Amino acid sequence: MELGAPLRDVSRETIDRLEHYQSLLLKWTDKINLIAPSTISTSWERHVVDSAQIFHLLSSGSTKLTDIGSGGGLPGIVVAILAKEKMPLLQSVLVESDQRKAVFLRTVVRELGLSVSVKADRIENVTETGADVLTARALAPLPKLLSYAVQLLKPDGIALFQKGRTFEDEISQARDAWDFSIDLYPSHTDQEARILQIKDIRRATK
Numbered sequence: 325m326e327l328g329a330p331l332r333d334v335s336r337e338t339i340d341r342l343e344h345y346q347s348l349l350l351k352w353t354d355k356i357n358l359i360a361p362s363t364i365s366t367s368w369e370r371h372v373v374d375s376a377q378i379f380h381l382l383s384s385g386s387t388k389l390t391d392i393g394s395g396g397g398l399p400g401i402v403v404a405i406l407a408k409e410k411m412p413l414l415q416s417v418l419v420e421s422d423q424r425k426a427v428f429l430r431t432v433v434r435e436l437g438l439s440v441s442v443k444a445d446r447i448e449n450v451t452e453t454g455a456d457v458l459t460a461r462a463l464a465p466l467p468k469l470l471s472y473a474v475q476l477l478k479p480d481g482i483a484l485f486q487k488g489r490t491f492e493d494e495i496s497q498a499r500d501a502w503d504f505s506i507d508l509y510p511s512h513t514d515q516e517a518r519i520l521q522i523k524d525i526r527r528a529t530k
């Protein structure tokens with residue numbers, strides 16, 4: 325197994341936990357389609373390593389992370405596994421409206437002893453606000469993600485969104501309705517993808 329750059333400096337225990345998570349993900353995917361069948365054979369790189377990149381973009385003082393539309397726990401569970409070793413004060417909330425996926429997420433949290441609570445609800449109903457960091461992967465177009473960000477982040481919080489090749493179009497669309505500052509990071513797992521680090525998000529005043 326190729327660890328990938330985002331996992332080179334982690335302990336054997338953390339790799340064991342990530343492998344345990346991957347095996348649960350593959351086992352449950354048979355029944356509830358947590359990842360696309362076409363990505364099963366490349367799931368380590370495509371999902372685990374891809375999600376681990378997010379951990380390296382957290383600021384060191386982060387204590388409260390919210391991951392929305394977590395699905396099978398990407399990136400939220402992977403980030404929480406890395407945080408268990410490297411950022412033990414980080415507490416995460418994973419928001420997932422599909423009840424079966426929420427059961428899966430709670431199973432992983434229990435088996436791996438992670439500092440994570442799972443909200444089996446729609447993002448729009450979440451009342452825990454004031455997150456330091458908001459993450460989302462494969463959930464919604466950027467303008468929609470920004471509306472979730474203003475709902476859930478503290479004023480100086482940071483959003484980390486993983487986007488594929490449409491990232492430039494999504495950013496320019498979002499500029500119609502939102503003001504924000506953004507930094508783009510390359511993805512280790514997909515040349516065409518970017519990680520969008522966004523802050524100072526406000527509705528645009530026309």
Ligand SMILES: C[S@@+](CC[C@H](N)C(=O)[O-])C[C@H]1O[C@@H](n2cnc3c(N)ncnc32)[C@H](O)[C@@H]1O
Nearest residue numbers: 393394395398420421422445446447461462463
């Ligand atoms: C395409 S999946 C992506 C899952 C995961 N983030 C990943 O990268 O594999 C989107 C997930 O978001 C959930 N979802 C979509 N809209 C939601 C909403 N409004 N509130 C909560 N969960 C939502 C869906 O149930 C689904 O599991």
